[in-house]
Amino acid sequence: MTINETQDELIEDFALFDDWESKYEYIIDMGKQLAPLPEEFKTEENIIKGCQSRVWLHAETDGENVNFEADSDAIIVKGLVSMLVKVLSGHTAEQIAQADLYFMERIGLHQHLAQTRSNGLASMVKQMKTYGLAYQSLNS
Amino acid sequence: MQYQARENMISETYTIPQLDMGQIRSDFPILDQIVNGKPLVYFDNAATTQKPRQVIEALAGYYERTNANIHRGIHHLAEKATAEFEASRRRIQNFINARLPEEVIFTYGTTDGINLVAQSYGRTFLQEGDEIIISTMEHHSNIVPWQMLCEEKGCVLRIIPINDAGELLMDEYEKMLSEKTKFVSVVHVSNALGTINPVAEIIKKAHEVGAKVLIDGAQATSHIDIDVQALDCDFYAFSLHKLYGPTGMGVLYGKEAILNAMPPYRGGGEMIKEVTFEKTTYNELPYKFEAGTPNIADVVAAKTAINYVENLGKEAIADYEHHLLRYATEALSSIEGLKIVGTAKEKVSVISFLMDGIHHQDIGVLLDQQGIAIRTGHHCTQPLMHRFGIPGTSRASFAVYNTTEEIDHLVAGLLKVKKMLG
Ligand SMILES: Cc1ncc(COP(=O)(O)O)c(C=O)c1O
Numbered sequence: 001m002t003i004n005e006t007q008d009e010l011i012e013d014f015a016l017f018d019d020w021e022s023k024y025e026y027i028i029d030m031g032k033q034l035a036p037l038p039e040e041f042k043t044e045e046n047i048i049k050g051c052q053s054r055v056w057l058h059a060e061t062d063g064e065n066v067n068f069e070a071d072s073d074a075i076i077v078k079g080l081v082s083m084l085v086k087v088l089s090g091h092t093a094e095q096i097a098q099a100d101l102y103f104m105e106r107i108g109l110h111q112h113l114a115q116t117r118s119n120g121l122a123s124m125v126k127q128m129k130t131y132g133l134a135y136q137s138l139n140s
Numbered sequence: 141m142q143y144q145a146r147e148n149m150i151s152e153t154y155t156i157p158q159l160d161m162g163q164i165r166s167d168f169p170i171l172d173q174i175v176n177g178k179p180l181v182y183f184d185n186a187a188t189t190q191k192p193r194q195v196i197e198a199l200a201g202y203y204e205r206t207n208a209n210i211h212r213g214i215h216h217l218a219e220k221a222t223a224e225f226e227a228s229r230r231r232i233q234n235f236i237n238a239r240l241p242e243e244v245i246f247t248y249g250t251t252d253g254i255n256l257v258a259q260s261y262g263r264t265f266l267q268e269g270d271e272i273i274i275s276t277m278e279h280h281s282n283i284v285p286w287q288m289l290c291e292e293k294g295c296v297l298r299i300i301p302i303n304d305a306g307e308l309l310m311d312e313y314e315k316m317l318s319e320k321t322k323f324v325s326v327v328h329v330s331n332a333l334g335t336i337n338p339v340a341e342i343i344k345k346a347h348e349v350g351a352k353v354l355i356d357g358a359q360a361t362s363h364i365d366i367d368v369q370a371l372d373c374d375f376y377a378f379s380l381h382k383l384y385g386p387t388g389m390g391v392l393y394g395k396e397a398i399l400n401a402m403p404p405y406r407g408g409g410e411m412i413k414e415v416t417f418e419k420t421t422y423n424e425l426p427y428k429f430e431a432g433t434p435n436i437a438d439v440v441a442a443k444t445a446i447n448y449v450e451n452l453g454k455e456a457i458a459d460y461e462h463h464l465l466r467y468a469t470e471a472l473s474s475i476e477g478l479k480i481v482g483t484a485k486e487k488v489s490v491i492s493f494l495m496d497g498i499h500h501q502d503i504g505v506l507l508d509q510q511g512i513a514i515r516t517g518h519h520c521t522q523p524l525m526h527r528f529g530i531p532g533t534s535r536a537s538f539a540v541y542n543t544t545e546e547i548d549h550l551v552a553g554l555l556k557v558k559k560m561l562g
Pocket residue numbers: 186187248249250251252279281282327329330331356358359379
């Protein structure tokens with residue numbers, strides 16, 4: 001699936017919910033299901049500090065695609081993180097660097113991205129794209 | 141009614157203070173709105189209080205009928221604006237019972253006032269090896285300016301420890317005091333815990349060793365009657381936006397003799413007597429510390445906020461908020477797995493809490509979905525959070541316009557959070 005196909009699928013999933021509880025329960029569930037990041041990757045280097053919650057982001061490349069693993073100490077952020085990983089992981093550095101992430105806005109979760117200082121999510125997106133760019137320049 | 145049921149649950153009996161809540165709530169237009177489909181419950185009052193219609197109208201009225209630059213114009217509007225600006229100074233002088241109007245210096249807020257003292261008094265009168273005492277429960281605004289001063293001057297920062305209830309260990313404080321102590325800067329009411337500190341005693345003890353004292357009153361002025369002469373503090377800093385007044389303005393009170401001995405710390409217009417390229421002479425108090433065009437409109441509207449508070453009555457407000465505090469403490473404690481952080485005997489209407497296994501940010505997000513605004517995080521008191529070994533808390537803080545019904549909503553909201561995350 002392309003980045004946009006995954007985004008569209010998420011938008012469709014969320015269209016089924018008609019109240020905030022089911023929407024957030026779904027996010028919480030995704031957070032719970034996200035495989036925990038191995039402790040060895042929960043390093044100071046991989047941490048993206050928000051004012052309130054922390055996000056860890058680990059990236060690896062097999063030469064072609066970039067894979068992300070991530071974690072957070074707050075469960076809703078972790079759910080959102082898992083969506084970002086799902087959307088961006090497994091694509092080429094170039095695709096990641098150029099991705100237009102529209103799904104958060106369409107799902108009505110953009111306020112979480114706007115809360116730069118409190119949850120580190122916006123910085124995480126930036127960091128994922130930076131990895132994309134970095135690997136892209138390594139490849140070329 | 142659930143409200144009634146809870147009302148009866150309060151174990152000790154006491155008379156519930158009577159305020160005209162219908163009137164008070166209608167004075168605050170912002171409260172009457174729907175947030176995320178629910179009626180707004182605003183419990184983030186320690187961050188900033190909402191403004192009554194009277195203050196909003198005073199602000200608009202100033203721009204509609206009075207606006208001019210002050211102190212230098214000779215025309216009608218300039219005189220009117222100057223008169224209103226100076227009337228606010230006297231109103232605030234009276235509110236905190238300062239001896240003189242010129243002991244009231246207008247600032248941008250508490251932070252600005254503390255920086256003024258650290259930069260002007262501190263850099264002039266403190267020297268290498270001098271000790272500055274603050275406490276574990278300070279807001280970053282009352283830590284960082286002193287750290288900057290210590291770095292520059294080689295002073296030593298000492299920290300009063302606290303007990304598990306969130307009360308200062310006064311014995312430890314007394315042991316710290318010596319002839320080396322030159323300055324004590326302590327918070328009157330903790331924004332993260334609600335603790336009311338025994339500042340009168342702190343000031344007295346500091347004066348016995350010849351130290352000067354600043355009190356950070358940011359969280360105190362809306363809850364407690366302030367009498368700077370009775371306290372005998374040397375400086376008292378607060379922000380109007382936490383006192384039902386406008387943002388971007390605050391007050392630094394200082395004793396006249398000390399302020400007179402201090403050099404100005406910002407240069408510019410308004411603060412000078414005469415400027416030549418060879419030498420500039422400074423204006424008198426309070427203008428010496430008010431360089432540039434001040435925040436005239438907000439200063440003018442500030443007196444309306446003070447009038448509002450005094451018309452309700454400081455004591456009536458304190459009694460009512462105390463009622464809210466008792467009610468909320470009891471109601472929140474009934475939630476299994478909820479632990480209140482900050483259980484001092486003397487407290488204002490602020491409750492910080494933790495919920496077992498639930499991150500405070502998740503609590504904040506899910507309450508927001510239910511129209512309930514609380515604060516989560518470290519509350520700009522990271523060293524205090526370290527003391528408790530926690531990254532942060534959830535904090536509900538109550539103002540005079542809040543009700544026990546809203547507290548019931550909070551409790552229901554938290555039960556829902558627990559259910560969703562359990
Ligand atoms: C105890 C305390 N001190 C200082 C401040 C800083 O106030 P301001 O941001 O208005 O300067 C605050 C505000 O949160 C506070 O609660």
